[in-house]
Amino acid sequence: MSVRAGVLGATGAVGQRLVQLLDPHPEFEITALTASESSAGQSYREAAKWRIDSPIPADVAEMTVTETTPEAVSDNLDIIFSSLPSGVGRDVEPAFCEAGYVVSSNSSNHRTASDIPLTVPEVNPSHLDLIEVQRDERGWDGALVKNPNCSTITMVPPLAAVEEEFGLDRVTVATLQAVSGAGYDGVSSMEIIDNAIPHIGGEENKMESESRKLLGEFDGAEVQWHDARVEASCNRIPTLDGHLENVWVDTVDETNADDIIEAMETYPSAELHSSPDDLIHVFDDAKRPQPRLDRTREDGMTVTAGGVQETDGGVQFNCLAHNTLRGAAGASVLNGELLAKQGYL
Ligand SMILES: NC(=O)C1=CN([C@@H]2O[C@H](COP(=O)(O)OP(=O)(O)OC[C@H]3O[C@@H](n4cnc5c(N)ncnc54)[C@H](OP(=O)(O)O)[C@@H]3O)[C@@H](O)[C@H]2O)C=CC1
Numbered sequence: 001m002s003v004r005a006g007v008l009g010a011t012g013a014v015g016q017r018l019v020q021l022l023d024p025h026p027e028f029e030i031t032a033l034t035a036s037e038s039s040a041g042q043s044y045r046e047a048a049k050w051r052i053d054s055p056i057p058a059d060v061a062e063m064t065v066t067e068t069t070p071e072a073v074s075d076n077l078d079i080i081f082s083s084l085p086s087g088v089g090r091d092v093e094p095a096f097c098e099a100g101y102v103v104s105s106n107s108s109n110h111r112t113a114s115d116i117p118l119t120v121p122e123v124n125p126s127h128l129d130l131i132e133v134q135r136d137e138r139g140w141d142g143a144l145v146k147n148p149n150c151s152t153i154t155m156v157p158p159l160a161a162v163e164e165e166f167g168l169d170r171v172t173v174a175t176l177q178a179v180s181g182a183g184y185d186g187v188s189s190m191e192i193i194d195n196a197i198p199h200i201g202g203e204e205n206k207m208e209s210e211s212r213k214l215l216g217e218f219d220g221a222e223v224q225w226h227d228a229r230v231e232a233s234c235n236r237i238p239t240l241d242g243h244l245e246n247v248w249v250d251t252v253d254e255t256n257a258d259d260i261i262e263a264m265e266t267y268p269s270a271e272l273h274s275s276p277d278d279l280i281h282v283f284d285d286a287k288r289p290q291p292r293l294d295r296t297r298e299d300g301m302t303v304t305a306g307g308v309q310e311t312d313g314g315v316q317f318n319c320l321a322h323n324t325l326r327g328a329a330g331a332s333v334l335n336g337e338l339l340a341k342q343g344y345l
């Protein structure tokens with residue numbers, strides 16, 4: 001039987017990606033779509049202004065968009081995917097959880113709260129059980145689960161591979177982030193063409209904190225954040241999709257480039273529908289990965305890496321992921337698959 005799924009913020013950039021991924025999904029069936037008051041009452045086709053380069057799914061196009069309240073959606077929902085603006089989701093998502101819904105959210109609110117699981121199913125699936133703590137503390141029948149920020153999710157699988165074999169002491173990262181990360185209206189063409197912007201508000205702090213929570217240990221009661229020092233510098237560049245990152249890692253144990261490549265290549269994926277066969281693909285061509293060539297590998301869910309070199313304290317490498325697939329909608333769907341597999345739906 002299908003898992004009935006609702007999408008909050010379904011008309012937005014990430015919401016449209018969620019619809020694109022959920023419509024053909026073998027496990028989920030879209031049964032509710034919500035957006036702001038101004039879109040409510042319209043058909044999804046009218047409200048969404050579909051901007052993805054595959055056709056709007058015909059069966060979803062004629063569904064009516066509702067307001068984003070627990071009362072406005074039908075009771076017949078098993079899971080909700082949320083891609084609301086963070087400020088909106090901050091209060092709205094807990095209201096859905098209080099009403100008994102299980103919410104897999106991409107919004108940045110509450111990601112570092114102590115009782116909210118922040119999960120990448122291939123990296124820290126055990127953190128999902130923080131739901132039990134959350135339910136005890138908040139008295140919810142529902143649950144709230146988050147996926148991380150798109151730049152964080154790009155570097156965390158390679159970092160997890162390094163951590164597992166050699167330990168992480170210090171991480172320094174510089175990002176080259178695509179414009180889609182800012183949303184359709186986020187950066188004007190006059191601002192970004194022939195240019196680069198060396199600041200993305202709040203992004204550095206998210207990379208520094210979310211990565212340490214993801215790589216931390218869950219002891220059944222709380223997540224002990226990883227104690228590595230993580231420093232990030234974030235830049236917007238004129239690519240459409242795909243965040244490229246330059247990462248330097250000081251490891252606890254001595255290592256070399258060949259061992260790091262092997263650790264990344266053998267880091268396991270998860271047995272979930274949306275997990276790629278190869279979670280991390282490592283190129284030996286120093287000019288890869290590149291956003292245009294590599295962002296859609298395995299439906300945009302593989303993290304690609306390259307340029308692995310030894311340094312004084314450890315290793316340097318580059319990595320890339322599709323920011324609205326692996327970094328946003330795909331990450332939320334994966335968390336939904338994990339919730340289903342672990343019996344939370
Ligand atoms: N774009 C990206 O690559 C990434 C985005 N994110 C995060 O995902 C979230 C969504 O981003 P994005 O899709 O780009 O945003 P958009 O602005 O494109 O979409 C926002 C969605 O939320 C709805 N919405 C806006 N205000 C309200 C409100 N007051 N009540 C109910 N619904 C509302 C909009 O409806 P309407 O159409 O009616 O206005 C729309 O459906 C954000 O938290 C963002 O930070 C995370 C990673 C990557």
Ligand SMILES: N[C@@H](CC(=O)OP(=O)(O)O)C(=O)O
Nearest residue numbers: 106108149150177181182203
């Ligand atoms: N800030 C990211 C996208 C984003 O919205 O991230 P978050 O999910 O943390 O809000 C970018 O600009 O590429």
